[in-house]
Amino acid sequence: MNSAGDTPVHERVALQQLACHRLYWPGGDAVCVAEHGAQVLSWMAGGSERLYLSPRAVLDGSAAIRGGIPVCWPQFSDRGLLPRHGWVRQVPWRFARAELGVAEASLRFEIDPAACRPAGVDWPHRCRLALTVTLSSGCLTVSLAIHNEGPTVLPFTGALHTYLALDDANRASVSGWPDGGRGWDSVRGTPCPVLPALPLQGEIDRILPAASEGLRVDDGPKRLGVAQVGWSDTVVWNPGPDKAAAMADLPPGGERRLACVEAAQALAVAEVAPGATWVGHQRLVLA
Numbered sequence: 444m445n446s447a448g449d450t451p452v453h454e455r456v457a458l459q460q461l462a463c464h465r466l467y468w469p470g471g472d473a474v475c476v477a478e479h480g481a482q483v484l485s486w487m488a489g490g491s492e493r494l495y496l497s498p499r500a501v502l503d504g505s506a507a508i509r510g511g512i513p514v515c516w517p518q519f520s521d522r523g524l525l526p527r528h529g530w531v532r533q534v535p536w537r538f539a540r541a542e543l544g545v546a547e548a549s550l551r552f553e554i555d556p557a558a559c560r561p562a563g564v565d566w567p568h569r570c571r572l573a574l575t576v577t578l579s580s581g582c583l584t585v586s587l588a589i590h591n592e593g594p595t596v597l598p599f600t601g602a603l604h605t606y607l608a609l610d611d612a613n614r615a616s617v618s619g620w621p622d623g624g625r626g627w628d629s630v631r632g633t634p635c636p637v638l639p640a641l642p643l644q645g646e647i648d649r650i651l652p653a654a655s656e657g658l659r660v661d662d663g664p665k666r667l668g669v670a671q672v673g674w675s676d677t678v679v680w681n682p683g684p685d686k687a688a689a690m691a692d693l694p695p696g697g698e699r700r701l702a703c704v705e706a707a708q709a710l711a712v713a714e715v716a717p718g719a720t721w722v723g724h725q726r727l728v729l730a
């Protein structure tokens with residue numbers, strides 16, 4: 444917890460070859476965000492790290508970073524013709540500003556996705572993205588704003604692809620969905636029932652409806668609340684042991700230390716009208 448009276452600090456730091464921004468209360472909560480992908484890499488709250496960052500993550504700016512909170516946009520996964528999970532997670536964003544309040548502090552990053560799209564990608568849209576990362580005692584909020592500056596409707600899917608750090612995925616679960624409803628099981632490629640609680644053991648890849656009352660992740664005695672606004676879906680992903688073993692940027696057993704609980708726009712394409720701004724956020728709270 445942050446001591447009353449202390450003011451938050453913003454500093455620029457380097458993590459290997461990545462330019463990063465650290466926001467912290469002396470002796471209290473802290474967040475670290477890379478300019479590459481505007482990706483949150485670390486969130487320290489209540490004395491421990493709450494996000495998983497793979498010890499084998501590529502941290503030289505040449506690839507997507509395995510861990511933290513990648514911003515996947517303008518396409519979720521392989522659900523379209525654009526590069527997998529879009530491209531804004533693979534490029535540097537512009538640091539815009541830090542705001543340091545007494546109880547809350549934030550970092551804002553911006554990008555023009557058309558200007559940094561990969562060669563050969565046909566994407567005829569003009570827009571601005573802003574990612575705001577807000578830290579307060581025991582709480583991290585990541586908010587994506589998409590402003591359509593073009594003359595036509597801007598369609599997108601995407602996700603805040605949050606990697607939560609777990610002590611043991613085999614004993615962890617995520618719960619909070621109302622009973623009933625249908626989701627999509629991407630491992631089997633079939634619809635699946637939405638259960639109130641989902642064990643995080645083994646391979647999981649599900650697109651589930653956003654839970655209006657929020658979700659709770661239980662990891663032994665550790666608990667985290669996960670809420671989202673704006674995004675229509677929640678994706679729960681863990682590669683499981685076989686797929687994890689084939690991933691060069693995960694260490695052996697890494698899949699037991701993580702679970703992705705993503706605020707996503709996956710099944711339905713969202714549309715931003717010309718001149719309009721879409722905003723969606725995910726909030727993580729110590730519970």
Ligand SMILES: O=P(O)(O)OC[C@H]1O[C@@H](O)[C@H](O)[C@@H](O)[C@@H]1O
Pocket residue numbers: 507520527528602604629648649678680705
């Ligand atoms: O390896 P990537 O591109 O970061 O994707 C990781 C995973 O991201 C999840 O969001 C998808 O549901 C999975 O299907 C995918 O495997």
